[in-house]
Amino acid sequence: MDQVLALVREQGGRATASRRALLEILFDADGHMSAEDLATAVQSRVPEVHMSTVYRNLDDLEELGVVTHTHMGHGPSTYVLSPYAHAHFICKQCGATFEAPDALFAGLSRSVRAKMGFTIDPHHFAILGTCAACS
Amino acid sequence: MDQVLALVREQGGRATASRRALLEILFDADGHMSAEDLATAVQSRVPEVHMSTVYRNLDDLEELGVVTHTHMGHGPSTYVLSPYAHAHFICKQCGATFEAPDALFAGLSRSVRAKMGFTIDPHHFAILGTCAACS
DNA sequence: GCATAAATGCGAACTGGTCGCAATCGCAAA
DNA sequence: TTTGCGATTGCGACCAGTTCGCATTTATGC
Numbered sequence: 356m357d358q359v360l361a362l363v364r365e366q367g368g369r370a371t372a373s374r375r376a377l378l379e380i381l382f383d384a385d386g387h388m389s390a391e392d393l394a395t396a397v398q399s400r401v402p403e404v405h406m407s408t409v410y411r412n413l414d415d416l417e418e419l420g421v422v423t424h425t426h427m428g429h430g431p432s433t434y435v436l437s438p439y440a441h442a443h444f445i446c447k448q449c450g451a452t453f454e455a456p457d458a459l460f461a462g463l464s465r466s467v468r469a470k471m472g473f474t475i476d477p478h479h480f481a482i483l484g485t486c487a488a489c490s
Numbered sequence: 491m492d493q494v495l496a497l498v499r500e501q502g503g504r505a506t507a508s509r510r511a512l513l514e515i516l517f518d519a520d521g522h523m524s525a526e527d528l529a530t531a532v533q534s535r536v537p538e539v540h541m542s543t544v545y546r547n548l549d550d551l552e553e554l555g556v557v558t559h560t561h562m563g564h565g566p567s568t569y570v571l572s573p574y575a576h577a578h579f580i581c582k583q584c585g586a587t588f589e590a591p592d593a594l595f596a597g598l599s600r601s602v603r604a605k606m607g608f609t610i611d612p613h614h615f616a617i618l619g620t621c622a623a624c625s
Numbered sequence: 626g627c628a629t630a631a632a633t634g635c636g637a638a639c640t641g642g643t644c645g646c647a648a649t650c651g652c653a654a655a
Numbered sequence: 656t657t658t659g660c661g662a663t664t665g666c667g668a669c670c671a672g673t674t675c676g677c678a679t680t681t682a683t684g685c
Contacts (some may be wrong), residue, residue, distance in 0.1 A: 366557025369662060371652050390641080405665050410642065412663090426561075426615070431641060444608050453606060462597045471581050471588060480561070483614040487607025504631055504682050525672080540634050545673065547632090566672060 356382055359421050376400045377412050378421075387425060387433035404466070427452060427481045435450060442477040446486035491517055492558050502555060511535045512547050513556075520570035522560060562587060562616045577612040581621035588621070 359378055360370045368374075380388075380396045388396070395408040415432055423440040424432045426449070435470045441453035460477045467473050493587075495505045503509075515531045523531070529544040537583035548569055551557040558575040559567045559579055561583070595612045602608050 364652090366531075367662075371651070371663060373664075385580050403665075407643075407666080408664055444602065444606070444610065446608070447614070453608060455589070455602075455606075459598065459601060459605070463594065464603075466594060466597075467579070467590075467619075470594070471579070472625075473581070473588060473619050474625055475579065475617050475619040476582070477617065479582070479618040480615040482610050482612065484602075484610040486652095490607075490609055499683085502631080506632060506682070508633075538634075540636095541672095542635080542674075543633055550632095 359416075359419075362419055362421070368415065368419075372401050372410050373397060373404045373408050375413075376404070377409065378416075381422060381434070381436050384435070387427065387435050389431040389433050391431060393434065423478065425478060425481065430482065440478045443481040443488075445481045445483055446489055447483050448485055448489035451486050451488075452481070455482075470477075494551075494554075497554055497556070498550075503550065503554075507536050508532060508539045508543050509547050509550075511539070512544065513551075516557060516569070516571050519570070522562065522570050524565060524566040524568050528569065554555075558613065560613060560616065563618065575613045578616040579621075581617045581624055582618050583620055583624035586621050587616070591615075595601055 358376060360375070363370060363374070370388060376397045379400070380393060384438075390406070390409055390413060393413070394404065394406050397404050397409060409477070413422060413424070417424060417434075420437055422434050423437045425433045425440065425443065426447045427433050427443060429471070441457065442460065444453040444455055446453075457476070460475070464475055467475055491513060497508070498505060498509070501506055511532045512528060514535070515528060525541070528548070529539065529541050529560060532539050532544060548557060548559070552559060555572055558570050558572045559569050560575065560578065562568050562578060563580045563582075576592065577595065579588040579590055580586070581588075590612070592612070595610070599610055599612070602610050
């Protein structure tokens, strides 16, 4: 947390109330949150924080590598602290989401790099499919 | 084409001008097209076709399993005839998109099914990463 | 041909997100 | 501790992509 604020300042940024609140919430969160969830949570500590501020702060923090956003199926993007980012599987029938260990992607990663020179980032978009219960 | 129209009628649907035009374009297309591209193309044959009609027809055809839509990074979804669906890699630096042979996913597919009982559909969301040129 | 349910055109609405602008506020230097 | 300057904010308008309600039209089975 303090390290992040130091990093922010290092890049010419400032430790504003809304930014602190946002970070606190991200540190406390135990999972992905949408921008709207985050805005609501921030507003419970610092009322008057506008959605656009939340989006701007998230963008800034993402640029600093502190947070990462992920597209979970249809619906809004979700955000987490970068070290906690991981891939997701989403069932297209029931909508259940599953966290996917990076290890699963090692093989795909390797062969795509070998065959196409492409380095995949499996975190950014969820992968759709059908869960055990629904199939 | 005629088979598709037969299928449409079988399900209580109708072979309207806009639906025919849409299908012709999908059959002629050699790649993914956005709803807007499709609308423009349809309108060049049948003017007066509204965007919402295109969306509704695409939805109907998707329900029949005839077309499939894919989310290509940010930006609009794209549509193809289902048999031509495939996965995509998109470079987050330059935006280049690459078609991915299904074979690449065989391993991942197998291990995800084995470990989590989840059957992946790698077509629905593109996979982000960095292309050879950008890395 | 006719009835009737499916499909359409239209515009308004909705979601998720971005932008321009004037007012405010953090922070480093004096 | 004050001050200046640029970073940040709140606000509302705007945007893209898509969906919806509704009155009207139209394809089809009879």
